[in-house]
Amino acid sequence: MKLSFGSDNHSGIHPQILESIKQASSNFAPAYGDDAYTQEVEQLFKTEFGPNASVFFVFNGTGANVLCLKALTQSYHSIICADSSHIQLDECGAPERFTGCKLIDIPTPDGKLTPDMVKTELYGFGDQHHAQPKVISISQSTEFGTVYTPQEIAALAELAHQHHMYLHVDGSRLANAAAFSGVSFKGLITDTGVDALSFGGTKNGMLLGEAVVFLRPELAENFRFIRKQAMQLFSKSRFIAAQYIAYFHEQLWKQTASHANMMAAYMASRLKEVSEVTITHKVESNAIFATLPRNLCDKLLEKHLFYIWDEDICQVRLMCSFSTTKEDIDIFISDLKSLI
Ligand SMILES: Cc1ncc(COP(=O)(O)O)c(C=O)c1O
Numbered sequence: 059m060k061l062s063f064g065s066d067n068h069s070g071i072h073p074q075i076l077e078s079i080k081q082a083s084s085n086f087a088p089a090y091g092d093d094a095y096t097q098e099v100e101q102l103f104k105t106e107f108g109p110n111a112s113v114f115f116v117f118n119g120t121g122a123n124v125l126c127l128k129a130l131t132q133s134y135h136s137i138i139c140a141d142s143s144h145i146q147l148d149e150c151g152a153p154e155r156f157t158g159c160k161l162i163d164i165p166t167p168d169g170k171l172t173p174d175m176v177k178t179e180l181y182g183f184g185d186q187h188h189a190q191p192k193v194i195s196i197s198q199s200t201e202f203g204t205v206y207t208p209q210e211i212a213a214l215a216e217l218a219h220q221h222h223m224y225l226h227v228d229g230s231r232l233a234n235a236a237a238f239s240g241v242s243f244k245g246l247i248t249d250t251g252v253d254a255l256s257f258g259g260t261k262n263g264m265l266l267g268e269a270v271v272f273l274r275p276e277l278a279e280n281f282r283f284i285r286k287q288a289m290q291l292f293s294k295s296r297f298i299a300a301q302y303i304a305y306f307h308e309q310l311w312k313q314t315a316s317h318a319n320m321m322a323a324y325m326a327s328r329l330k331e332v333s334e335v336t337i338t339h340k341v342e343s344n345a346i347f348a349t350l351p352r353n354l355c356d357k358l359l360e361k362h363l364f365y366i367w368d369e370d371i372c373q374v375r376l377m378c379s380f381s382t383t384k385e386d387i388d389i390f391i392s393d394l395k396s397l398i
Contacts, residue, residue: 061386062363063325065261066231066344069379072263072314075304079265082300090291091115095299102306107271108248112278113257114270115298116290119230120149122256122268124156125288127193129272129281130224130254133158135192137226138179140166142201144228156288160189168339169200170210173217180221194218197228198246199235203322203345208241208250215251224277225251230258230268233315234343248273259305263314263380267298314380318344321378321387328391334398338373346376357397362390 062068087093096115103113116122123145127137137153139146141163145153154161164175171194182188194214199205215225227247229235232255236243247255254277257269270285272278285291292298305311319342326341334354339347350358352372358364367375378387 061389063376063378063382063390064363064365066318066377066379067261068363068377069263069381071265072304072310072380074307074310075264075301078300078304079297082296087296089293089295091295093296093299095296095303099299099302102302103269103271106243106306107255107273108244110273110275111248112272112275112281114278114281114285115267115292115295116270116285117266117268117292119144119228119256119258119260119268120152121288121290122230122258122270123149123195123226123228124152125281125284125290126226126254126256126270127153127159127195128157128284128288129270129277130226131157131159131192134190136160136162136179136189137193137195138162138164138171138176138191139195140164140169140171140197140200142166142169143195143197144201144230145195147201159192162191168204169197169202170204170206171196171214172210173213176214176217180217183221191221191223193224193226195226195228197230199231199238199343199345202339202347203343204340205235205238205342206246207239208245211246211250211252215253218253219251224253227252227255229255231261231315231343232257233259233262233311234319237312237315237319238342247271253277259301259311261379262305262311262318264301264305267292267301269302315344318378318380318382321382321384322346322376324384325376325378325387325390328387329394331391332394332398335394344378346378347373348376349373354394354397358394361393
């Protein structure tokens with residue numbers, strides 16, 4: 059395949075993670091999470107997120123998001139999110155289908171919700187005609203590659219809790235956010251008051267297997283049943299666990315995410331050499347959003363794989379991953395320049 063800046067999902071599996079899967083394959087082990095690998099990872103998540111954290115593996119990010127939301131809600135609730143969020147745009151209505159809840163999506167300039175934006179939707183509590191607001195869901199990093207500060211997350215958690223609501227984080231790219239901000243997972247999630255987290259690894263070097271993390275024990279009580287009913291319980295759990303063991307070992311997640319972020323920063327700096335290209339969002343993680351003339355974009359697409367995000371303004375998304383190299387970027391920039 060030609061080089062791809064289409065998605066961090068286009069990358070392969072990190073060799074250390076692949077090796078860890080291989081090692082877990084050398085023996086028999088009990089299924090459905092009763093194995094030593096899964097138990098070790100349960101402890102690792104407590105080390106990363108604090109003693110009250112409980113973790114449940116699922117197959118993918120959509121599964122993690124939908125089941126987190128399912129665990130937090132009843133069908134008469136509503137979930138407030140950004141209009142650019144994955145739960146709103148890219149999950150084929152699965153959150154609505156499985157939770158029965160109304161999604162209330164709010165436009166944002168950069169993918170980030172603020173308390174003032176959310177407050178406009180906080181009404182109708184106790185009114186039997188109105189879907190009851192129950193969850194604020196944010197993405198860290200956001201779908202536009204921007205990163206919330208711990209203070210921004212804490213303000214949203216406080217607002218949620220004032221209204222007996224929960225704060226959910228889609229952390230499909232939490233590693234990139236943590237690497238950018240230099241704040242630990244605990245500092246970004248547990249200490250800010252987040253209630254439930256979808257923790258991703260697939261985009262940062264894993265094969266598959268995201269994690270649902272509850273930061274309050276009572277939220278986890280019936281989750282095993284919810285997961286099984288939703289067909290997200292993997293029998294050979296140890297192969298997800300083995301990946302997380304490698305992922306947390308000597309902070310592999312941080313090396314891979316920092317590399318992806320650094321590559322995006324380098325790519326952004328090189329794109330600035332081209333006056334036809336305008337970077338439209340702050341480059342804070344591993345995504346770059348930029349506009350360019352349509353004919354130039356079409357010609358570049360013949361040589362490289364990336365996606366147009368907004369057809370109207372010809373805004374493209376360029377993603378870097380743990381396996382993107384400077385040389386890949388230099389080839390892209392030189393092809394871009396040669397087309398002008
Ligand atoms: C912000 C975000 N959340 C969640 C996901 C998870 O999606 P999937 O169900 O494809 O693993 C993605 C994948 O693109 C994403 O970008």
